[in-house]
Amino acid sequence: MTRLTGITQTLAVPDELGVRLRRDVALAPYTTMKVGGPADYFATVTSVDQMIGLVRWAQAAALPYFILGGGSNMLVSDAGIRGLVIHNRCRQVRLEQPPHAAEGTQPCLFAESGAAMAGVARQSIRDGLTGLEWAVSIPGTLGGAVVGNAGAHGGEIKDSLETALILDGSGQVVAFQIADLAYAYRDSSLKQRQPLRAGFLPVVLSATFRLAHGDPAEVRARAEGYLAHRRRTQPAEPSMGSTFVNPSGDYAGRLIELAGLKGVRVGGVEVSRLHANFLINPGGVGKATAGDVIRLMEQIQTTVQARLGVALEPEVQLVGEW
Ligand SMILES: Cc1cc2nc3c(=O)[nH]c(=O)nc-3n(C[C@H](O)[C@H](O)[C@H](O)COP(=O)(O)OP(=O)(O)OC[C@H]3O[C@@H](n4cnc5c(N)ncnc54)[C@H](O)[C@@H]3O)c2cc1C
The missing domain is CATH 3.90.78.10 (UDP-N-acetylenolpyruvoylglucosamine reductase, C-terminal domain)
Structure with a gap:
C-alpha cells in the first residue's frame, strides 16, 4: 500500500491496483511544451483495470483527478495541478472483427485510450485499412484525440469513430456512440472548459473505429505525404502545436x-x-x-x-x- 500524507489527509492506494502514488511530481517533462509546475499527486496506469480502479478509488476518497495523455494540447501553469494527475499509458491496439461478422463486413480497430494516436494510425495502415491515415502526424494519445475531435488533412476522429468506452463521474463504464459525443470542430461533449482543473470527470477508456480496406501502397503513400508536409511546415522544437485559432477566412x-x-x-x-x-x-x-x-x-x-x-x-x- 502506498501511503502519502497530504496537508489534510493520508492517502492509501490499495496494493492490488499495483499503482505507485507519488507526491509533487513536475509535469513539464510530460508535456510537449516542456513547461509547467507539479502535480500534488501523480500515478501512471498501464492497464484499463488499473485506470478504472484508480479513478473509482479517487472518487471514493473525494480526491479530484486529471487525466494526462500526451500533454500536447495544454499549457500547464507554473503553479501546477492540485489533486491527482493520472498519466495514461494503457496502450493496447488490436484489429477486431465483430462476432459472427458477415463476409464483406468492415473491420474494426480497437485501441486503449493511452495508445499514441499516430501509433493507432500506423497500425491501421499495417493492417491494410484506410480512414485513419490523417492521424500519423498527430501527437498525443487516442484519449486526447477522442475528447478534442482531433483532425488533420481533411480527416477527424468523428469520421470513423464507432464507440468509445467511458468511465463516468460516478464510476460506471458506459459505451458512448458517436451521437452521444456532440462532435464539432475540435470539440465534443467530453471537452472541458478552461482553465482545466482536476475534478470528477468522465474518462475515455478505449475506442473502436470502423475502417475500410484500402490499397496498402496508396494508403502508405498518403501517410508519408502527410508526415513530409509536417516536417516541412512545422518546427521540431518543443511546442503546443497551434497557439491561436485561425480567424475566419485567414490564418x-x-x-x-x-x-x-x-x-x-x-x-x-x-x-x-x-x-x-x-x-x-x-x-x-x-x-x-x-x-x-x-x-x-x-x-x-x-x-x-x-x-x-x-x-x-x-x-x-x-x-x-x-
Ligand atoms: C506539434 C503539434 C501539432 C499538433 N497538430 C494537431 C493537428 O494537426 N490536429 C489536431 O487536432 N491537434 C493537433 N495538436 C494538438 C494535440 O496533438 C491534439 O489535441 C491531441 O489529440 C491531444 O492529445 P493528448 O493525449 O496530448 O491530450 P492532452 O493534452 O494530454 O489532454 C488534452 C485534454 O484531454 C483530456 N484527456 C486526455 N486523455 C483523456 C482520457 N483518456 N479521458 C478523458 N480526458 C482525457 C485531458 O484531461 C485534457 O483536458 C498538435 C499538437 C502539437 C504539439
Whole structure:
C-alpha cells in the first residue's frame, strides 16, 4: 500500500491496483511544451483495470483527478495541478472483427485510450485499412484525440469513430456512440472548459473505429505525404502545436508573421521562424516557464490587434492554477 500524507489527509492506494502514488511530481517533462509546475499527486496506469480502479478509488476518497495523455494540447501553469494527475499509458491496439461478422463486413480497430494516436494510425495502415491515415502526424494519445475531435488533412476522429468506452463521474463504464459525443470542430461533449482543473470527470477508456480496406501502397503513400508536409511546415522544437485559432477566412500564423513577430522571444519561449503560430521552447525542460508563454501570447495578441485590427483567440488549453 502506498501511503502519502497530504496537508489534510493520508492517502492509501490499495496494493492490488499495483499503482505507485507519488507526491509533487513536475509535469513539464510530460508535456510537449516542456513547461509547467507539479502535480500534488501523480500515478501512471498501464492497464484499463488499473485506470478504472484508480479513478473509482479517487472518487471514493473525494480526491479530484486529471487525466494526462500526451500533454500536447495544454499549457500547464507554473503553479501546477492540485489533486491527482493520472498519466495514461494503457496502450493496447488490436484489429477486431465483430462476432459472427458477415463476409464483406468492415473491420474494426480497437485501441486503449493511452495508445499514441499516430501509433493507432500506423497500425491501421499495417493492417491494410484506410480512414485513419490523417492521424500519423498527430501527437498525443487516442484519449486526447477522442475528447478534442482531433483532425488533420481533411480527416477527424468523428469520421470513423464507432464507440468509445467511458468511465463516468460516478464510476460506471458506459459505451458512448458517436451521437452521444456532440462532435464539432475540435470539440465534443467530453471537452472541458478552461482553465482545466482536476475534478470528477468522465474518462475515455478505449475506442473502436470502423475502417475500410484500402490499397496498402496508396494508403502508405498518403501517410508519408502527410508526415513530409509536417516536417516541412512545422518546427521540431518543443511546442503546443497551434497557439491561436485561425480567424475566419485567414490564418493566425500569416497574421503573426505579417505583424513582424517571427523570432520574437520572451524568456525561453520564441515565435517559431518556420511557422509563426507555433511558440517553441528550444531549451526544453527548465529553460522556459508557463509565465513566459503567457506573456508572449499577450504580446502577440496586443501587436496583431494594434497593427492588423484582428483579435486572436488562444487555441491551447490552460491547465491548473493561474
Ligand atoms: C506539434 C503539434 C501539432 C499538433 N497538430 C494537431 C493537428 O494537426 N490536429 C489536431 O487536432 N491537434 C493537433 N495538436 C494538438 C494535440 O496533438 C491534439 O489535441 C491531441 O489529440 C491531444 O492529445 P493528448 O493525449 O496530448 O491530450 P492532452 O493534452 O494530454 O489532454 C488534452 C485534454 O484531454 C483530456 N484527456 C486526455 N486523455 C483523456 C482520457 N483518456 N479521458 C478523458 N480526458 C482525457 C485531458 O484531461 C485534457 O483536458 C498538435 C499538437 C502539437 C504539439
